[in-house]
Amino acid sequence: xxxxxxxxxxxxxxxxxxxxxxxxxxxxxxxxxxxxxxxxxxxxxxxxxxxxxxxxxxxxxxxxxxxxxxxxxxxxxxxxxxxxxxxxxxxxxxxxxxxxxxxxxxxxxxxxxxxxxxxxxxxxxxxxxxxxxxxxxxxxxxxxxxxxxxxxxxxxxxxxxxxxxxxxxxxxxxxxxxxxxxxxxxxxxxxxxxxxxxxxxxxxxxxxxxxxxxxxxxxxxxxxxxxxxxxxxxxxxxxxxxxxxxxxxxxxxxxxxxxxxxxxxxxxxxxxxxxxxxx
Amino acid sequence: xxxxxxxxxxxxxxxxxxxxxxxxxxxxxxxxxxxxxxxxxxxxxxxxxxxxxxxxxxxxxxxxxxxxxxxxxxxxxxxxxxxxxxxxxxxxxxxxxxxxxxxxxxxxxxxxxxxxxxxxxxxxxxxxxxxxxxxxxxxxxxxxxxxxxxxxxxxxxxxxxxxxxxxxxxxxxxxxxxxxxxxxxxxxxxxxxxxxxxxxxxxxxxxxxxxxxxxxxxxxxxxxxxxxxxxxxxxxxxxxxxxxxxxxxxxxxxxxxxxxxxxxxxxxxxxxxxxxxxxxxxxxxxxxxxxxxxxxxxxxxxxxxxx
Amino acid sequence: xxxxxxxxxxxxxxxxxxxxxxxxxxxxxxxxxxxxxxxxxxxxxxxxxxxxxxxxxxxxxxxxxxxxxxxxxxxxxxxxxxxxxxxxxxxxxxxxxxxxxxxxxxxxxxxxxxxxxxxxxxxxxxxxxxxxxxxxxxxxxxxxxxxxxxxxxxxxxxxxxxxxxxxxxxxxxxxxxxxxxxxxxxxxxxxxxxxxxxxxxxxxxxxxxxxxxxxxxxxxxxxxxxxxxxx
Numbered sequence: 001x002x003x004x005x006x007x008x009x010x011x012x013x014x015x016x017x018x019x020x021x022x023x024x025x026x027x028x029x030x031x032x033x034x035x036x037x038x039x040x041x042x043x044x045x046x047x048x049x050x051x052x053x054x055x056x057x058x059x060x061x062x063x064x065x066x067x068x069x070x071x072x073x074x075x076x077x078x079x080x081x082x083x084x085x086x087x088x089x090x091x092x093x094x095x096x097x098x099x100x101x102x103x104x105x106x107x108x109x110x111x112x113x114x115x116x117x118x119x120x121x122x123x124x125x126x127x128x129x130x131x132x133x134x135x136x137x138x139x140x141x142x143x144x145x146x147x148x149x150x151x152x153x154x155x156x157x158x159x160x161x162x163x164x165x166x167x168x169x170x171x172x173x174x175x176x177x178x179x180x181x182x183x184x185x186x187x188x189x190x191x192x193x194x195x196x197x198x199x200x201x202x203x204x205x206x207x208x209x210x211x212x213x214x215x216x217x218x219x220x221x222x223x224x225x226x227x228x229x230x231x232x233x234x235x236x237x238x239x240x241x242x243x244x245x246x247x248x249x250x251x252x253x254x255x256x257x258x259x260x261x262x263x264x265x266x267x268x269x270x271x272x273x274x275x276x277x278x279x
Numbered sequence: 280x281x282x283x284x285x286x287x288x289x290x291x292x293x294x295x296x297x298x299x300x301x302x303x304x305x306x307x308x309x310x311x312x313x314x315x316x317x318x319x320x321x322x323x324x325x326x327x328x329x330x331x332x333x334x335x336x337x338x339x340x341x342x343x344x345x346x347x348x349x350x351x352x353x354x355x356x357x358x359x360x361x362x363x364x365x366x367x368x369x370x371x372x373x374x375x376x377x378x379x380x381x382x383x384x385x386x387x388x389x390x391x392x393x394x395x396x397x398x399x400x401x402x403x404x405x406x407x408x409x410x411x412x413x414x415x416x417x418x419x420x421x422x423x424x425x426x427x428x429x430x431x432x433x434x435x436x437x438x439x440x441x442x443x444x445x446x447x448x449x450x451x452x453x454x455x456x457x458x459x460x461x462x463x464x465x466x467x468x469x470x471x472x473x474x475x476x477x478x479x480x481x482x483x484x485x486x487x488x489x490x491x492x493x494x495x496x497x498x499x500x501x502x503x504x505x506x507x508x509x510x511x512x513x514x515x516x517x518x519x520x521x522x523x524x525x526x527x528x529x530x531x532x533x534x535x536x537x538x539x540x541x542x543x544x545x546x547x548x549x550x551x552x553x554x555x556x557x558x559x560x561x562x563x564x565x566x567x568x569x570x571x572x573x574x575x576x577x578x579x580x581x582x583x584x585x586x
Numbered sequence: 587x588x589x590x591x592x593x594x595x596x597x598x599x600x601x602x603x604x605x606x607x608x609x610x611x612x613x614x615x616x617x618x619x620x621x622x623x624x625x626x627x628x629x630x631x632x633x634x635x636x637x638x639x640x641x642x643x644x645x646x647x648x649x650x651x652x653x654x655x656x657x658x659x660x661x662x663x664x665x666x667x668x669x670x671x672x673x674x675x676x677x678x679x680x681x682x683x684x685x686x687x688x689x690x691x692x693x694x695x696x697x698x699x700x701x702x703x704x705x706x707x708x709x710x711x712x713x714x715x716x717x718x719x720x721x722x723x724x725x726x727x728x729x730x731x732x733x734x735x736x737x738x739x740x741x742x743x744x745x746x747x748x749x750x751x752x753x754x755x756x757x758x759x760x761x762x763x764x765x766x767x768x769x770x771x772x773x774x775x776x777x778x779x780x781x782x783x784x785x786x787x788x789x790x791x792x793x794x795x796x797x798x799x800x801x802x803x804x805x806x807x808x809x810x811x812x813x814x815x816x817x
Contacts, residue, residue, distance in 0.1 A: 003384050010381075014372055054735055054759070056670065058645055059662030098368025102427065105332040106385045107358035148662035159640035162661055243639045276295075277334035 004112055008120035012086060021082035021128050028078075029071060029135045036067050037143050048150070051157065063147035064140025065165050071136045072172060072237060079132070079176075080183040080208055081201075086124050087187035088200030090117045091272065095195035095279045104277055114272045118188055118265055125184045126177050133173045151241045158243050172237040175250075178257045179234040183208065185264035192268040195279050230260050282309035284346070285435055285467045286331070291340035292491075293326050300326040302491035304340070308469055308484070313461045315478035315485030315499065316471040317577060323491040324471050325365055328439050331469070332362045344435065358386065361433040363441055367424025371413030375404055375423055378412055382427050390430055398426040403452065417444035425453065429460075436460065437469045442477065450477070457481055475577055487577060508569050509534070510550045512541045515563035523560050529553055608684035608700045611718055615674050618723035618750050622673070624650040625751060625799040631663055635788030640664065647794075649673065654808040666790045668738050669757025674725055677714060681705040687715070693741075695719040695726045710734055724750050736760040749799050755792040 012018050036043070040062045048057065091114070094100045103113060149160045160168070183204065190200035211231040214222045226232050236253035239246055286308035293301040301323040308314045318324045329335040331342060333353050342349040344356045369378045376395060383390030399405045402422035407415070415423065421444050428436055438457070442450040458481055460466040472478050478485060479499065486496040514520045517539050524530045532549070535542040543553065550567060557564050631643040643663035648656040649672045657665065671677075687699040697717040704711050710732045717727035728740040738759040745753040 003387075007381055007384055011370065011373075014370075051664075054667055055664040056657065056667055057662070057664055058657045058659040061662055097370065098366065099370060101334060101364045102368065102382065103385055104334055105357060105360070105362050105364065106382065107354045107356075108385055108387060109354060150662075156637050156639060159638075159662060159664075161641040164641065274336070276336060277329065 001112060001116060004108070004116035005119050005123070008090075008116050009123060012090075012120055012124055015086075015089075017085055017089065018124070020085055022131055024082060025128070025132050025135055029132070030139055032071060033067050033136075033140055033143055036062065036070075040067070040144075044150075047152065048157075060145070060147045061150050063144045063149075064137050065146060065149040065160075065169070067140045067144060068133075068136040068169065069149060069151065069241070071132070072176065073235075077205075077208065077212075079128070079180060081205055082128060083125055083180050083183045084187040084201045084204045087121045087184040088191050088204060089197035090121050090188055091191040091268075092194050092197040092200055093191075096197065098279060100277045100279055110273050111269060114192075114269050118185075118268070121184050121188055122181055125180045129173055129177045129180060132176075133169070137169065149241075151238075153238065153242065158241065160241070160243075168240045172240045175237040175240070175254070175257075178254060178261075179230075179237065182230050182234075182257050182260045182264070185261045185268070189264045189268040189271075192271045192275070230257070233257060282311060284308070285310050285312070285344065286314075286469065287341075287343040287346075288327075288331075289341050289343075291327070291330065291342065292338050293323075293330060293335060294338045300491055301330070301337075304488065304491065304493055306486050306493060306496055308467060310467055311461065311465055312484050313457065313468045313470060313482045315482035316469060316488075317475070317478060317485060318488040322489045324488065325439065326491075327488070328362070328364055328437060328469075328471060331437060332360065332364060333357065334364065358388070358431070359434045360437060361428030361431065361435070362437040362439075363421075363424040363428050364437075364439050366443075367420050367427070369412040369420065369423060369427075372411060374409050374411055375399065375415070375426075376408040378423070379427055379430055383430055386431055388431050394430070398429050401429065401456065402426045418446065418449055421445055422449075422453075425456070433466075435467045435469065439471045440473065441470070442472065442474060450474070454481055508545055508550065510543050510545050510553075511566075511568040512543065512553070512557065513539060513565040513568070514541065514557065515539070515565065517541070520557065520562050523557070523562065527556075529556070606686045606698060608686040608698075611686065611698050611700055611720075612678065612684050612702075612716075614723045615716075615718050615725060616678070619674050620651075622649075622651070622749050622751065623800045624648075624803045625749070625797055626803060627751070627794045627798070628796045629663075629665070630793040630795070631665060632791040632793075633664070633788070634791070638788070647672070648803055648807050650803050650805070650808065654805070656808045656810060658810075665792070666738075666757050666759065668730070668732065668735060668759065669740055669755065669790055669792070671725075671728075671740055671742065671752065671755055677716070677725075677728060677730070678702065680709055689720070690717060692717050692726050693743075695724075696721065697726050722750070747797065749797070751794065751797055751799070753794055755794075757790040757792065759788050759790075 044061055044066070045052065048061075051057075094103065104110065146162055146165075148162055149165050151158045151160070186207065187200045187204040190203050191197065194200060208231055211229040215226050215229060215232055233253040233256050236250065236257075239250050239253070284307050286306070288304055288306045291301055291304040292299065304323070304327060316324055316327070326335060330337050331344075331349075333349060345359065347356060349356055369375075370381070373381070376399070379395045379398070380390070380392075383395065396405060396408065399408050402425050404419060404422050404426065407419065412420065412423065421441065425438070425441060428438070441457075442453050445453060454477055457468055457470065461468055461481075470478065470482060482499050484497065485499050487494045512520075517536060520541060521536055524533065529543070532543045532545055533541060534544055543550075545553065550569070554564055554567055626646060626648045629645045629647050631645060633640045633643075643659065643661070645657050645659040645663040645665065647670075648654075648658075651673075653673070653675060655670075655672050657663070657670075682705055683703045685701045685703070687701055690697050690699050695717070696719065698720055700716045700718060702711075702714040702716060712731045712733060714728060714730040716725060718724070719726050722744075724744055725742055727742065729737065730740075731737045736759065738757065741756040741758075742752040743754040743756075744750075747753065
């Protein structure tokens, strides 16, 4: 199984499209950080204008943590797209290339094939988020240094001491891997259904956007549906920036994400197992 | 037949929505056979082959390979099958060598670098082993397809149109390779091909299918009765020739005379004798063309079905 | 006649004894503080406001007469603008009218309560009430009403400092809910949503230590922007 996963990872990283995500982050994050280095004080002042009427601020809130926190918020749309680029191609790409006939006539079970592809997709997701973390925090540290983190959540202003932040980010990025894992699983499911990677990419993104729109509209029916939409939990990483941390909610969100991943993978596996390979 | 059965297909059917692509097919392939699997386009050949290598699940019937049911012993059976299914496609962004290496690893067997080079040499691709497959011609991909089928030295080799896209030299090389694998290595070959004379040359048993069902199955020589050959003579004066032959035994062997052509059913060796007789009697013989007997047999069988 | 004059004298003495000159009280307060030419001190800041969750912060404060102030911090610190008492003059800027209200015992201090009313309305203060220790001329408590930030209270505690500088300050204010920018996705996942009253009393506790008084502070320090000592 390890061998199969290694093969899948090798194939993933031999394709140029895999590097789009890493390059995009390598360009976008520095651009954001450089821009914030120059103009970030204005943004911070704007965000804290009410508070600064009553308080004098001393110190540098414009640091790697603030910037990385802002960047993590791009998890709603930008990063999912980069995930689907690869996850959507994992199975459909074989159909397009005609290589299903090659690999599925090997003496290895379809379950192992589909599992190894799925795990490779999750590993890619992890590596992409890890890259995001390294570039955000690492470059941010070089440009802006560290400091305290001011976070606005639910009408509360929270300031985290310098030594109380990094572990929160590690857990937040960990949760981000989980929520992006759901995105990867959804794209993987669609990839099992079709013979072209474009379909899974567009469909997955469409679903995410539609779910986000439904969640944002303040209509009773939609608000009832909201807790059942996985996009409602994609932002749960920010719960690690609460005082105190609501462990119950985090565990609940984690289980929901894991449940989605398991369910979507299960369905994809079943479809793949039963599929007649006609390409 | 005393040889053990390598492939046993019983009452095999495959229904796709409105189309029954394979309909109650039965066939047997014995150890050491070079088995010709023939049929017109849309007969169900590819569907049958895909079921044989478990790319498609049958709707009804059973497939046994090496005496074991495919459904229950899939992995074990596939470890001893090498197959080209339709057009061989590879990971174009990887080299030929790398593609084979990956196929070897997926198979779970330790395929050494030497073995990979050995099969590449066998199909004439050793010099292009490092080239990316996307730079290969169709013929080269065909060869590479054959290489991946032979990689793990399987007992049963399933070849779906293995010579498509090859030049005559290439076709001969593949033919010779198949004969070598059959005779020297005692491999069982399941060969689907449109190149009928090839099948006639190398297959010992064959089946013709049409509309998903078997039309005829058996020993090639017996089916074709190839002691008799149909030969077409092109002559300058058809009437004169007919008149000449009327009072000879050759007239019994004449099948058709039209448009300056006379078609005879001749035994082996009679064609030059007839040619000599005609020339000696001042008949100008423009051409002497033997008709491929399998082609005719095939057309007869399949036209009977459709007609 | 003698009896009438004596009675008049007694009444007058009693009346004058009950009414103090607030300007004198203020002057004494200012004069006492004149002992301090400059000082620096470490400040520990603890914030107790419903919608502010901040850890204990540390800063260093510099003061030089008459009104120069500079704050530094290794990290981030937020100090209440109104509660940042550096000298009595910070509360007594501009022209004002002082009215003596009463004497009051406040946390063990015999204090004179003086009301300060600014004479022009350009400043932010509308009314301030000062509790001034009579014997040591120390400011013990301030209650001020401002145009922009409502009413606040400062309670100053003194230790055994030979200078009129507080060891601790408790700053209480009306913390009106602030409009904050936020991320729509975060809203869903905050467990703090229910704890948002529109206004509540907030407190900031400042504890001063390591005073360095009258050792000379160069003016260049006060030209720096309030920032971290690292930058």
